[in-house]
Amino acid sequence: MNSSFGSQKSEPESNIVTLNVGGELFQTTQKTLALAGPNSFLSTISSSSNSISDVPFIDRDPELFSVFLSFLRTGNFPSKSTNFDLETLISESQFYGVEPLLIDSLSNPSQFNPLNLEKSLLLPLNGRDTTSAISTTTFGSVHVAHGSKITSFDWSLTRKSTILTQFVAIDSLLAVSPDVAAAGATDFSGLQIIDLEKGYVKENLNWENSTRSSSTVQAIGSSNEHLFTSFESGRRNSNAIVVYDLLGDFRPVFEISRNEMYGAEFNSSLIPATKLSWVSSYNLLMASGSHSGPTGVLGSIKLWDVRSGNAVWEMKEEVDCFADVAVSSSLSCMFKVGINSGEVFFLDLRNLSPESEWVCLGNKTKLINAKKEGLGCKVECHGSNVFVSKGGDIELWSEVLVNSSLNGENRSGDRVFKRSLMGRVEDMGSNKVTNLRFGGNKMFVTRKDQQPIEVWQKNEG
Amino acid sequence: METKVSASSSPELSPNHRIKLNIGGKIFETTVSTLQSSALLASLSISTPTQPPIFIDRNPDIFSPLLSLLRTHRLHSTALRHFSLHQLVNESQFYGLHSCPLSSFSPPPFSPFDASFVTSISPPSSAIVSDFSASSTTSLLLAHSGKISYYDATTLSHSSTLRTHLDGISAIAAITPNISAVGSNSSAGLHFYTRADHVGSLYWVDNSDTRVQKSRVTSISDSVGNGGESVFSAAFECKHGENAVLIVDKSTLKVVVEIGRQSGNSAKSSAIRKLRWVPQLGLLVGSAVNCGAFGYSGYVRLWDPRSGEMIWETNEPGGMVRNSRLGDTMGDIDVDPEGLYLAKVGSKTGDLGVADLRKLGSDPWVYLKDPNPGLSANWKDGGSVVVHCFKGNVFVGRDGGLEAWSKMEEREVVEGGGDEMKWSLYRRNYVDKVEDSERGIIRKIEGGGNRLFVSRENVEGIEVWETSRLSGVKAV
Numbered sequence: 001m002n003s004s005f006g007s008q009k010s011e012p013e014s015n016i017v018t019l020n021v022g023g024e025l026f027q028t029t030q031k032t033l034a035l036a037g038p039n040s041f042l043s044t045i046s047s048s049s050n051s052i053s054d055v056p057f058i059d060r061d062p063e064l065f066s067v068f069l070s071f072l073r074t075g076n077f078p079s080k081s082t083n084f085d086l087e088t089l090i091s092e093s094q095f096y097g098v099e100p101l102l103i104d105s106l107s108n109p110s111q112f113n114p115l116n117l118e119k120s121l122l123l124p125l126n127g128r129d130t131t132s133a134i135s136t137t138t139f140g141s142v143h144v145a146h147g148s149k150i151t152s153f154d155w156s157l158t159r160k161s162t163i164l165t166q167f168v169a170i171d172s173l174l175a176v177s178p179d180v181a182a183a184g185a186t187d188f189s190g191l192q193i194i195d196l197e198k199g200y201v202k203e204n205l206n207w208e209n210s211t212r213s214s215s216t217v218q219a220i221g222s223s224n225e226h227l228f229t230s231f232e233s234g235r236r237n238s239n240a241i242v243v244y245d246l247l248g249d250f251r252p253v254f255e256i257s258r259n260e261m262y263g264a265e266f267n268s269s270l271i272p273a274t275k276l277s278w279v280s281s282y283n284l285l286m287a288s289g290s291h292s293g294p295t296g297v298l299g300s301i302k303l304w305d306v307r308s309g310n311a312v313w314e315m316k317e318e319v320d321c322f323a324d325v326a327v328s329s330s331l332s333c334m335f336k337v338g339i340n341s342g343e344v345f346f347l348d349l350r351n352l353s354p355e356s357e358w359v360c361l362g363n364k365t366k367l368i369n370a371k372k373e374g375l376g377c378k379v380e381c382h383g384s385n386v387f388v389s390k391g392g393d394i395e396l397w398s399e400v401l402v403n404s405s406l407n408g409e410n411r412s413g414d415r416v417f418k419r420s421l422m423g424r425v426e427d428m429g430s431n432k433v434t435n436l437r438f439g440g441n442k443m444f445v446t447r448k449d450q451q452p453i454e455v456w457q458k459n460e461g
Numbered sequence: 462m463e464t465k466v467s468a469s470s471s472p473e474l475s476p477n478h479r480i481k482l483n484i485g486g487k488i489f490e491t492t493v494s495t496l497q498s499s500a501l502l503a504s505l506s507i508s509t510p511t512q513p514p515i516f517i518d519r520n521p522d523i524f525s526p527l528l529s530l531l532r533t534h535r536l537h538s539t540a541l542r543h544f545s546l547h548q549l550v551n552e553s554q555f556y557g558l559h560s561c562p563l564s565s566f567s568p569p570p571f572s573p574f575d576a577s578f579v580t581s582i583s584p585p586s587s588a589i590v591s592d593f594s595a596s597s598t599t600s601l602l603l604a605h606s607g608k609i610s611y612y613d614a615t616t617l618s619h620s621s622t623l624r625t626h627l628d629g630i631s632a633i634a635a636i637t638p639n640i641s642a643v644g645s646n647s648s649a650g651l652h653f654y655t656r657a658d659h660v661g662s663l664y665w666v667d668n669s670d671t672r673v674q675k676s677r678v679t680s681i682s683d684s685v686g687n688g689g690e691s692v693f694s695a696a697f698e699c700k701h702g703e704n705a706v707l708i709v710d711k712s713t714l715k716v717v718v719e720i721g722r723q724s725g726n727s728a729k730s731s732a733i734r735k736l737r738w739v740p741q742l743g744l745l746v747g748s749a750v751n752c753g754a755f756g757y758s759g760y761v762r763l764w765d766p767r768s769g770e771m772i773w774e775t776n777e778p779g780g781m782v783r784n785s786r787l788g789d790t791m792g793d794i795d796v797d798p799e800g801l802y803l804a805k806v807g808s809k810t811g812d813l814g815v816a817d818l819r820k821l822g823s824d825p826w827v828y829l830k831d832p833n834p835g836l837s838a839n840w841k842d843g844g845s846v847v848v849h850c851f852k853g854n855v856f857v858g859r860d861g862g863l864e865a866w867s868k869m870e871e872r873e874v875v876e877g878g879g880d881e882m883k884w885s886l887y888r889r890n891y892v893d894k895v896e897d898s899e900r901g902i903i904r905k906i907e908g909g910g911n912r913l914f915v916s917r918e919n920v921e922g923i924e925v926w927e928t929s930r931l932s933g934v935k936a937v
Contacts, residue, residue, distance in 0.1 A: 023490030162575030
């Protein structure tokens with residue numbers, strides 16, 4: 001502390017900036033103001049003038065300014081900032097051009113730590129419909145589809161807008177940018193690109209299937225440059241994944257995985273994809289879909305090379321088909337919950353081969369005996385964390401990196417994943433989890449028959 | 462402003478000219494351009510930058526959020542932590558801040574599919590509200606038993622309550638900013654009150670017809686004066702059913718003309734229960750819905766109030782208009798004075814029918830399709846129904862439930878798509894939650910400003926619905 005104080009003291013006098021904000025004088029250094037960022041209003045204030053009569057004047061509230069100045073000096077908000085609502089701080093930060101710093105400090109995805117999360121807020125929705133789909137952005141804005149409406153909350157969880165759509169209910173929703181989302185439904189033809197601020201449909205995208213019937217949306221996914229949509233024809237005899245250009249004008253660029261069914265011929269690789277995830281570390285698209293038939297639940301998981309249009313790997317699921325499946329790029333692993341066993345399995349992507357098999361992380365004996373214990377379970381990966389919902393409970397699976405000197409009985413292959421149950425006793429036994437999403441430093445949970453959205457985050461203080 | 466320092470002497474100030482104010486001992490510094498939107502500037506004498514700060518003997522703590530409001534054109538929610546809206550509005554009036562702040566004190570634009578129950582306002586005593594009027598921009602009027610309670614239309618704070626000579630008020634309307642008109646089920650005449658006094662009464666009289674006597678008021682139009690018109694209308698009904706609409710001059714409080722007199726001996730000629738003025742077309746719309754032993758019956762009539770001529774009418778059941786939905790008579794009806802259409806809800810099916818006021822013919826009704834079958838399933842034949850048009854939406858109260866039909870946004874307006882096309886963009890949504898609907902049967906819905914007000918049967922006070930500025934996030 002002493003040394004940094006000394007170095008500040010040795011700075012030349014001319015670097016000191018005097019400001020008059022709404023009648024109060026502030027003194028700081030050019031260096032501190034420069035921390036606001038090169039494009040911000042604060043960094044443009046020069047120290048050229050030093051005479052008292054020529055002090056730069058800013059016609060704003062001095063108390064609010066002092067909060068931002070403290071923030072620039074220390075990197076933290078002073079305790080005095082709690083005198084102001086977040087909404088007030090945000091609108092003032094927009095004036096000074098320091099909103100990005102505010103977001104970085106309060107909703108930064110790098111601060112996400114699943115072990116710190118606890119159920120802390122409820123986001124209310126208006127009307128009577130419960131959430132059917134939810135989508136988040138990196139910094140924690142969240143879009144919620146409920147009934148025919150989409151409500152958007154910004155990163156500070158302030159309600160931004162609610163718009164009316166043509167859908168009766170939205171089954172798939174994906175935020176494309178903070179103000180634009182892609183939405184589709186299994187009972188409504190076409191994928192709509194919707195402007196969430198103004199409330200109109202920017203683009204209406206349809207898949208031209210061979211039967212010329214309507215095309216419903218089964219799943220939406222995206223990479224940095226592409227938007228993927230799994231379409232099924234209205235007669236349910238053909239399906240495909242259409243790849244749209246996300247950076248340009250939503251032009252269709254590729255069509256992959258086109259399947260057509262004739263007569264009674266059926267095989268699990270013809271099932272339309274109901275989940276699409278981009279695996280960035282391998283540049284592959286994971287597409288999974290399952291089908292409940294007389295012989296039990298059948299499913300298929302494929303990894304697609306989008307550019308060549310080839311499935312580079314495929315797994316047919318017959319015995320303990322997945323209830324849900326997810327990929328973690330950072331772990332290079334795929335995870336599933338078995339629909340019969342209800343247990344979590346993983347598959348290492350690093351040495352994938354046609355013979356690769358799931359490794360069970362739980363009780364292997366359940367494989368044969370159990371009956372649909374995994375029905376409705378969800379798996380979601382966020383960074384190197386794997387979240388699994390079973391009924392109303394949420395489990396966190398994390399990889400524990402153990403020293404090679406430890407040779408325990410808990411080894412599954414060469415990797416160790418450990419389970420922890422999230423939440424407190426009072427959170428147990430809540431309604432069934434329907435969606436798990438992540439944004440900023442938060443986790444969002446929706447439940448069956450529960451209208452407000454749960455926000456799990458680190459509780460300050 | 463009371464503490465005028467001196468008359469403005471230097472109108473040539475540059476907008477960037479700085480001004481120092483000493484409010485109760487605390488120095489504030491701002492610029493001419495910030496103060497320009499208030500009367501404060503004009504009352505200050507500003508000459509040189511070196512002059513001592515102008516002293517105003519007020520509380521500096523409350524001045525600070527008001528100055529922020531002038532700077533940013535929005536009221537910071539933080540200000541409401543320390544001061545009530547009422548205090549802030551009062552203080553802003555002291556400083557002469559007029560138009561800009563009032564809009565920042567009111568809630569954001571009302572959106573029916575993003576509105577929620579915010580609060581309930583209830584008069585201090587005998588609080589079951591028999592009628593209310595929210596059409597005035599300055600005050601909200603509540604009639605309860607024989608009293609009128611005035612509330613500030615922006616802050617919803619109670620300003621005064623007046624005891625009228627009536628035992629009960631069944632109809633109330635603000636006809637000018639100062640005068641309200643009231644009518645009663647139990648005594649004759651239309652009565653005018655300022656906030657303090659009874660200023661006159663008006664009776665429907667016809668010396669040539671002995672049947673016209675002791676007429677009671679059944680409805681008062683929501684001020685035929687929203688567009689600055691000088692008249693309003695009221696419907697009167699005599700003991701034996703004889704009824705008519707009187708057009709009344711607002712300044713003299715005298716009858717200008719009587720229109721639509723009828724005998725009242727059948728449902729088709731019963732007294733009007735709802736009067737609304739459509740300024741764009743210069744039409745007065747009157748309607749009545751009666752519920753009898755054989756179900757609902759009702760009518761709508763459109764008059765040109767200047768000539769007294771009836772332009773169009775429809776009667777249900779039957780009448781001269783052929784009804785494509787036989788037996789599904791209207792349960793309630795309203796007119797949208799901005800969107801220019803009639804909206805009715807069928808008493809049997811619960812379906813919403815709309816008719817364009819500019820294209821009324823023998824069967825103008827278009828029935829809206831509800832793509833969500835789950836909503837219609839809750840409708841039970843014979844339930845209570847209330848229809849109110851506000852800001853391009855049709856609000857329907859079905860027993861306790863509140864729903865709205867609203868139009869989707871379009872990227873480009875398709876011209877010539879026809880009525881069917883236009884109405885296909887409407888979607889039905891619940892405004893309320895299930896627990897809201899359990900508070901009682903909805904009696905009246907009326908919009909005013911950026912709010913919707915709802916009164917329920919045998920429930921004290923009225924409910925206020927707003928599109929909330931804050932998300933209302935709850936900590937667990």
